Amino acid sequence: MERADAGMNKSREKGKSHSTRPVRVGVPKWLRLEPEEVEELVAELARKGYPPSMIGIILRDQYGIPLVKSVTNKKVTQILREKNLLPPIPEDLYNLMRKAVNIRRHLSEHPKDENVKKGLQEVESKIRRLARYYKSRGVLPRNWDYDPEAARLMVSQSA
Numbered sequence: 001m002e003r004a005d006a007g008m009n010k011s012r013e014k015g016k017s018h019s020t021r022p023v024r025v026g027v028p029k030w031l032r033l034e035p036e037e038v039e040e041l042v043a044e045l046a047r048k049g050y051p052p053s054m055i056g057i058i059l060r061d062q063y064g065i066p067l068v069k070s071v072t073n074k075k076v077t078q079i080l081r082e083k084n085l086l087p088p089i090p091e092d093l094y095n096l097m098r099k100a101v102n103i104r105r106h107l108s109e110h111p112k113d114e115n116v117k118k119g120l121q122e123v124e125s126k127i128r129r130l131a132r133y134y135k136s137r138g139v140l141p142r143n144w145d146y147d148p149e150a151a152r153l154m155v156s157q158s159a
Helices: 006-013 035-047 052-063 068-072 076-082 091-109 114-137 148-158
Strands: none
Touching: 035 052, 035 068, 035 076, 052 068, 052 076, 068 076, 091 114, 091 148
């Protein structure tokens, strides 16, 4: 028998293909690095220009560290903040801004692409929502505002 509201919650059934976090809590037995050494690795990778998500992937794949927090009791971003290596704009917000810049570039070449216009509205809405969150948490300054032209310049400088 089917529930009356079964069709109402379809979006919750999507997107199950994600990685799972390590089950074990604590430092793995095979890890020979001290927490201070892991923090230095994180700082070194950040100085090379890797974003926090890439740092985690590199540490997992090349150094066998499944989760930085289980070793150091700090997240990658906390380590970067302590060492003043945290990027000025959070990584997820920056990636959305880069996506919006690419969509605007596409729209300049194809101005009648209505589906992409709708996509741009959705991406910029996400940017504003995320910026509001980061302002409330003190990650972004209160006077920070999303400007498409400034985002284009920022993305082109770092590329």
